[in-house]
Amino acid sequence: MLDDQVAPDGFTEGIGAVTVRTGWHDDPGTGESYLIEQERTIANHVGRIIRRDLERYVYEIAGSPPLEFHRETWGDVYLPKVNISGERGLKLLETETIRYYPWSSFSPGVNLSYRRELAGYVIYDLKPAPAVLTADQIDRLEDRGYSTTDVAAMPLHRVLDSGRFWRDCARGSEAVYETDTPQQAFWVGPVETTVEIVFSEPDKWTSYRITKSRIHPDDSVVDGPEFIRKESFTYRLPVPIEPPTVKATEQGDDGVRLLVEGGGSTISSTIGSPIRIPPDRYQIERRVVTEPDRTASADPWGMWDTDPASATAAAVLWADANTTDLEGFAADPTPPDEEYEEPGDPSEPEYEYWEMIADLPNTSTYEVIGQATTLDSDVVGDGQYEYRARALIGQDMSDPGPTAGITYGGSTGSSGFRTRTRRAADQSVEVDVSAPADPGILADGYGECYTVDLPVDLTELVEFVDENGDQVDEPYAELEDLAEELASRIMARENRPRLEANVTVGLPLIVLERGQGVVLGDIDWSTTGNGLIIDSSTSPDVWLVDGFRISASRSKDGSFSSLSTTIDLIEP
Amino acid sequence: MNGGDLTPWVTAVEVTQPRRCLYRQWSVTLAGWSAVEDGATWDIYASHDSTNPRAECLVRSGIVPPDSQPESRFGAEQMPSVVVNGYDRVWLTQRRAPRDTIILAPDSDSSSVERAISEYGGPIGGYRVWSGMRTMHLAVKALGRAAGVNVRCLVPNYPLQALVVPPTSSYWDAMLSLLDPTAAEVWYRRTGNELVIVDPLSPRYGLGRRMTISGSIITDASAVPVRRRRVRRVIFRVPPC
Numbered sequence: 162m163l164d165d166q167v168a169p170d171g172f173t174e175g176i177g178a179v180t181v182r183t184g185w186h187d188d189p190g191t192g193e194s195y196l197i198e199q200e201r202t203i204a205n206h207v208g209r210i211i212r213r214d215l216e217r218y219v220y221e222i223a224g225s226p227p228l229e230f231h232r233e234t235w236g237d238v239y240l241p242k243v244n245i246s247g248e249r250g251l252k253l254l255e256t257e258t259i260r261y262y263p264w265s266s267f268s269p270g271v272n273l274s275y276r277r278e279l280a281g282y283v284i285y286d287l288k289p290a291p292a293v294l295t296a297d298q299i300d301r302l303e304d305r306g307y308s309t310t311d312v313a314a315m316p317l318h319r320v321l322d323s324g325r326f327w328r329d330c331a332r333g334s335e336a337v338y339e340t341d342t343p344q345q346a347f348w349v350g351p352v353e354t355t356v357e358i359v360f361s362e363p364d365k366w367t368s369y370r371i372t373k374s375r376i377h378p379d380d381s382v383v384d385g386p387e388f389i390r391k392e393s394f395t396y397r398l399p400v401p402i403e404p405p406t407v408k409a410t411e412q413g414d415d416g417v418r419l420l421v422e423g424g425g426s427t428i429s430s431t432i433g434s435p436i437r438i439p440p441d442r443y444q445i446e447r448r449v450v451t452e453p454d455r456t457a458s459a460d461p462w463g464m465w466d467t468d469p470a471s472a473t474a475a476a477v478l479w480a481d482a483n484t485t486d487l488e489g490f491a492a493d494p495t496p497p498d499e500e501y502e503e504p505g506d507p508s509e510p511e512y513e514y515w516e517m518i519a520d521l522p523n524t525s526t527y528e529v530i531g532q533a534t535t536l537d538s539d540v541v542g543d544g545q546y547e548y549r550a551r552a553l554i555g556q557d558m559s560d561p562g563p564t565a566g567i568t569y570g571g572s573t574g575s576s577g578f579r580t581r582t583r584r585a586a587d588q589s590v591e592v593d594v595s596a597p598a599d600p601g602i603l604a605d606g607y608g609e610c611y612t613v614d615l616p617v618d619l620t621e622l623v624e625f626v627d628e629n630g631d632q633v634d635e636p637y638a639e640l641e642d643l644a645e646e647l648a649s650r651i652m653a654r655e656n657r658p659r660l661e662a663n664v665t666v667g668l669p670l671i672v673l674e675r676g677q678g679v680v681l682g683d684i685d686w687s688t689t690g691n692g693l694i695i696d697s698s699t700s701p702d703v704w705l706v707d708g709f710r711i712s713a714s715r716s717k718d719g720s721f722s723s724l725s726t727t728i729d730l731i732e733p
Numbered sequence: 734m735n736g737g738d739l740t741p742w743v744t745a746v747e748v749t750q751p752r753r754c755l756y757r758q759w760s761v762t763l764a765g766w767s768a769v770e771d772g773a774t775w776d777i778y779a780s781h782d783s784t785n786p787r788a789e790c791l792v793r794s795g796i797v798p799p800d801s802q803p804e805s806r807f808g809a810e811q812m813p814s815v816v817v818n819g820y821d822r823v824w825l826t827q828r829r830a831p832r833d834t835i836i837l838a839p840d841s842d843s844s845s846v847e848r849a850i851s852e853y854g855g856p857i858g859g860y861r862v863w864s865g866m867r868t869m870h871l872a873v874k875a876l877g878r879a880a881g882v883n884v885r886c887l888v889p890n891y892p893l894q895a896l897v898v899p900p901t902s903s904y905w906d907a908m909l910s911l912l913d914p915t916a917a918e919v920w921y922r923r924t925g926n927e928l929v930i931v932d933p934l935s936p937r938y939g940l941g942r943r944m945t946i947s948g949s950i951i952t953d954a955s956a957v958p959v960r961r962r963r964v965r966r967v968i969f970r971v972p973p974c
Contacts (some may be wrong), residue, residue: 285915588973595966607904608965615914615969618839618867618892640971646889647914648967654916654933658960661752665953666946671779671789675750676920676929678939681954682947705939708752711791714745725952729752733937 177206188223195223207650211237216539224271230259239338240282240346254327255281271696274359280350282327283376287343292319304378322375365390402426404562407550416538417567419445424552424559439531440523450543539596540569578645582637594648662730669711670726678703679730704730748791755921756824759792763815771799775819795821826881830903834860838895839867849895852972867894873908880904882928888915894974
């Protein structure tokens with residue numbers, strides 16, 4: 162509040178106390194407060210007020226730029242012939258009025274034009290006798306705004322060029338404090354006029370500021386023009402886009418090759434031929450009409466349910482060790498190895514909906530305006546699929562194009578693992594099982610290779626000649642099936658992320674057994690920020706104990722000094 | 734050590750079963766100054782019933798391994814103390830190894846045994862043939878019996894060819910190397926001395942009594958997702974047979 166306080170006048174007393182009083186208007190609608198009046202009072206050391214500034218804002222509507230601003234400055238300053246020693250007191254020294262003219266009444270800022278008038282006491286030196294003016298001097302009188310027709314009002318006693326504003330005198334020593342000095346203070350209004358004019362154009366504001374002084378008429382200043390850019394709009398109209406066509410062909414054992422062509426937008430033009438805009442991207446959608454069951458080897462990432470009855474929660478059947486089988490080991494709780502038929506309808510539900518399987522950029526050539534190809538390898542042999550595509554330009558998408566159907570006749574394993582078998586020179590057999598790209602990783606070629614020894618009896622799994630003596634087409638088929646089953650387990654163990662938790666409990670839990678199931682009850686927390694709330698929830702899922710640490714120690718007097726159990730948990 | 738009860742001299746006990754380990758290791762701090770013999774067996778009891786302090790047994794016949802160095806210290810104003818570290822019986826079971834090299838053979842055909850020896854290619858020494866090991870499950874159960882545990886296999890089986898168990902490996906390591914292709918998880922149940930081999934694709938609930946831990950007794954909890962690696966390709970090598 163004291164930032165813009167004027168330093169005490171040179172010949173007045175020092176400042177004892179500053180008081181600021183403000184008046185506010187509380188808008189009954191929005192509840193916001195607007196400053197409408199501010200009064201600053203400075204008192205000297207003995208409590209006498211030596212300076213008072215009163216400011217008032219006039220508003221038309223709360224929240225709009227002000228209409229007017231008024232300021233009065235009162236002070237106890239020596240003004241020759243007006244406020245002299247012996248009769249000194251608080252006098253109105255200057256007033257400032259600003260009248261605002263905004264372009265739009267509810268947006269304060271660069272669009273404010275205004276007119277400012279400053280009026281106050283001006284100290285003039287006096288001539289001993291009234292002057293006789295020449296014609297030239299009369300003209301200059303008119304420049305200063307004095308009337309030359311009314312002789313009585315003409316300032317003939319004053320040396321007009323000596324006029325100086327009271328502020329300049331108060332700081333300097335240009336006012337002589339002798340009552341018989343030929344000086345007098347006159348109220349002149351306006352002493353200074355400032356006008357800022359703002360013009361509005363479609364893309365910018367242009368402002369000029371003109372300052373004129375009555376006591377120094379040659380000191381007019383014109384500032385400008387100053388340009389302030391306006392923010393612009395953008396307009397957008399959606400563009401109708403034609404859909405593209407899709408062709409689906411089998412590509413051996415790798416999957417279905419899809420070729421998308423066409424699409425885009427045609428904009429008619431009054432000049433010349435219509436303009437053709439090719440699409441930026443294509444999106445391909447697929448619907449599975451029918452598909453045979455996927456086995457574990459065709460579904461290495463576990464995205465497809467093989468068994469409609471499979472449980473989502475973890476469940477292991479741990480046998481009671483007291484019941485043994487014929488070999489003396491604990492009885493196996495799984496159903497016996499016979500044919501087992503699921504009651505009800507065990508068939509897979511049909512997919513009704515289309516899902517997007519590819520988002521491709523347009524790789525057009527000179528001859529073709531729009532084209533893209535991709536390979537859909539997530540297919541199963543004897544599965545029937547339908548494909549359709551959409552074209553995209555910017556943010557706009559076309560309707561789906563015509564559908565292309567295909568029955569995939571490639572081998573079943575190609576959609577999941579790719580298995581190759583090789584007989585090495587030393588007669589050992591190598592089976593190489595590769596998984597398709599992990600949908601969770603966007604970069605191509607990421608992943609490790611794991612090698613393992615498999616001491617399998619090949620005579621039982623590999624058959625080159627069947628019972629009739631004919632050559633077998635795929636002698637390694639059984640070995641490859643076994644390898645795919647084992648590879649899917651290796652990948653499940655290595656690739657699947659599991660949550661490892663550590664929980665510390667202030668008790669000794671001594672019946673812990675690794676593998677025991679643990680349910681964590683009611684650990685709740687919540688976080689709020691930016692108007693959002695994140696709440697924890699306790700899931701009833703079971704954790705397994707993976708390890709623990711129990712520690713207990715005794716202090717010198719024999720009592721327990723620390724007792725805790727840290728349980729290492731793992732997701733099942 | 735000599736059958737005596739050292740409870741009054743114990744100032745701190747810590748029993749840990751590290752993650753993914755089947756054995757437990759313990760550390761006991763005793764107020765005292767004594768020589769601790771290697772190979773001595775220890776029992777650590779614990780109870781949550783003050784009327785029956787020997788009700789539960791945390792570690793039974795745990796041993797101080799021969800290469801351990803029990804730390805003893807004392808200072809000018811400090812009571813002498815000895816820290817003894819040891820392992821429980823499962824640790825010993827995991828290290829039991831045969832006296833002769835074992836050759837697992839599906840039948841009593843001597844040519845397959847010779848082929849296995851030439852395929853192994855390293856020193857064997859004196860060997861014994863275990864015949865009748867037609868499948869991996871049978872071999873794993875036999876090795877487990879020799880190590881001293883009952884084994885229950887819940888993983889896919891495969892027919893086994895004649896195979897030399899490396900003389901440097903214990904029964905346990907041989908079992909795990911046969912189970913390696915199936916990526917099995919090994920869990921051990923102390924009450925029945927039973928080793929359960931679990932398929933990673935099978936769901937699981939947990940063994941024994943299920944415990945519910947209320948949030949009010951938990952003083953600290955943290956969790957981190959762990960993924961070992963991303964395996965994209967697996968190459969199996971089948972030795973010639």
